[in-house]
Amino acid sequence: MLSDPALADLSALFGARFSTARAVLDHHAQSESLVSAPPPWAVVFPETTQEVSALAALSDRHGFPLIGWGAGTSLEGHALAPQGGVTVDFTRMDRVLAVHPEDMVAVVQPGLTRIALNDALRATGLFFPVDPGANASLGGMASTRASGTATVRYGTMRDNVLGLEVVLAGGEVIRTGTMARKSAAGYDLTGLIVGSEGTLGLITELTLRLHGQPEAVSSAACAFPSVSAAVDCVIATIQMGLPMARIELLDEATVAAVNAFSHLALPPAPQLLLEFHGSPASVAEQAERFGELAAGFGAQGFQWAEKQEDRNRLWAARHQAYRAILASRPGATAVVTDVCVPISALAQALAETAADIAASPLPGPILGHVGDGNFHAILMVKRGDAAEAAVAKDLARRMAERALRLGGTITGEHGIGFGKTGLMPAEHGAGWQAMGRIKQALDPKGLMNPGKMVP
Template sequence: MLARAQPSVSSGLPPALAAALEGLLGRRFTTSAADREHHGRGESYHAGLAPDAVCYAGTTEEVAAIVRLCAVHRTPIVPFGAGTSLEGHVTAVRGGVCIDLSRMNAVLSVRPEDLDATVQAGVTRQQLNSDLRDLGLFFPIDPGGESTIGGMAATRASGTNAVRYGTMRENVVSLTAVTAEGEIIRTTRRARKSSAGYDLTRLLVGSEGTLAIITEVTVRLYGIPEAISAAVCSFPAVSNAVDLVVAVIQSGIPVARVELLDNTTVRAVNLYSKLALNEAPTLFFEFHGSQAGVCEQAETVEALAADFGALGFIAAADADSRNRLWKARHDTHYAVQALRPNAKLWSTDVCVPISALAPCIAQTQADIADASFPISMVGHVGDGNFHLGLLIDPSDPRELAEAAAINDRLVRRALELDGTCTGEHGIGSGKIKFMRLEHGPAVEMMRKVKQALDPLGILNPGKVLPED
């Protein structure tokens, strides 16, 4: 449940640990209230809980040294990238040390012939794509904000391009990470496939800093498509838009992006991004490929859209129009927040099989209609993932309780349809209570993995796994 941010009162580190960290890092070790406050919260509705100190690491070896010192003193460690997480991933629920990896921002190697690159954890996706542009390559995972590649790997991020290019799970080749004992490991080599031992890469992708601290990531790259076009299509009802998406996916049309915005979100986007979209349920499409292939995809989708009652199908082929459209889509969090400036945006997400998308959204729409506060809906619906933004007054207990009930019903509805409690936000501390409901006895296997890799329980404690 949403709570007010906690005051930044440090319980203090063991003096010997503080002295050792200051000796290691100098001014890059700090206990200032401002630094601690900033590192105790992401962009979520969850209460901010400040760490006792912040360490700005510059190398993998420094991260390992910090971890070894913390292990000696059994002090909790919370990794921090850009602070864009939405489920309380970076809150220091048990105090301790925050390791900020944002200064580890070097693109270490780009190998065009192998279509992969190795970067430090603090490199952002925008930075990587800027470096790749002159090579005719790009990294497709696009969750929106100024996310770091390390943070995206840790939360198994996806975003608008996932329907065609997959998520971080499919696009991470190898990781360099620091274990709970302060040992530096590399999870695998760069070969495109391997049968050599356990898949440690996939184990750490999505582990949210609870099993190891990711310091370098090798990712897959793709050639920039010969042609890219976008289109905006509005409908009389959300159900029409969802039915079209299901038809497009089941028809095998290789769309690169398909995003759903409901009426509330379109209104917010128009006001915030100065657009003039029809204030009706709307789909944003993007098509990648050859000139002929892109035209064929767009024409096929336009014809299908007419069958599902589309109110219009407007193409946006030039780069400026496309960029403005997707910038507006990525700014929906702030656009919706601006509809009720003194409110707080409770953002949540679920993901269901594509065949279950229509009934899941239809039932969710009933909750939206009955709510006493505004709720927006957006979604990467091409892969069955959608999000709600609940605009609530955090000082009103009735709104808090209502929002919690809506979120609970949303998750249970998705699970009943063989979906998941989160398609891309992750668990953090915010969705821990749904882990047993989704995974059952498998949670105990996860707990055994955690115990084996982090026997002292110092890596991002209080996240992912429910307490015994």
């Protein structure tokens, strides 16, 4: 717990923005998945980089851990406090600091959410494309190297963060990267911090790559006779170089859940949800080419969503699929899997995963960003049922091992937190220990989000 001198220093620094109230602590112990931890010892709400720097100096002096908090939407316990400490809630650092339309760059604070950024960009003709579904904070998205539905065209946070301002352990403030699109000047510290899950420092500013809003957008849902037929169509689409903006898979169980939860009327069959970006002529051509390709895999027709309100409804339903699946088993929580494999191995990975789940006593609908080989099984577990939780965790472990066997990774976008640390040696071998040495060099006292990701 915090010492009396630490409590006094934190109260002096943050005043009313320092809290040990039970309701505040409990809010910062919430998780959207089965991963759980006790509440932190205290929560602070900084408003400036200088305050975060002073906080890190206090952490170093008094020896308490710091855990960053954005919107609280992570799934592997990244923002929880399994070893106690002070949660740093960035929701008050939520401003757009600058937009440079000619350079297609925005500079923002970490608590700003992706939807708020795109709302601010509407008049510029630009947008930020990384879309993990949840209205996550941009600092949190960078910390977990998030991606989402548009990754197949626009890339992940790794591809769209140009630079950062970071407070290191002890309070030192560094800047990484520039507004330039490339650099060969030394180690890629931006790439190191993106995806480090707050274990190396706290992000206080981001310089982001923006993209032009497409002139024309068209979305559709397309039913297939089987998951394997839909996946074979995806593989053929990617291999022929058709520039999809989004291509998402929903298996039949997910379709049923989404229809019930979001009041859609998708046919009761596996679906691909699609989106095409470009000029009106290129969008029409892409849709026509995909239609010809899909017909060869038994596609059962398209439900087009060309009006913006129809597109918004379709993609809102996709983004709410996790909640829709949970609602299909009232009182359930879930182990959320997140493997990613080479596109050539996607059909095998999905087929083996589906068979493994079918042989278990648990429901586990499958969905995913199949355009980049990333898919999720939502393994639903009755709250408090230790036996079901054990079955789900064993299924998730086998999924991860399968992904590695097929040349993939244990997580495509959700990250490690403390939910998946036990799987890291199998993916990285001695490289995991090297990550630990980097952590030791930058955070020798182990105060930055301890117990997460690294040895």
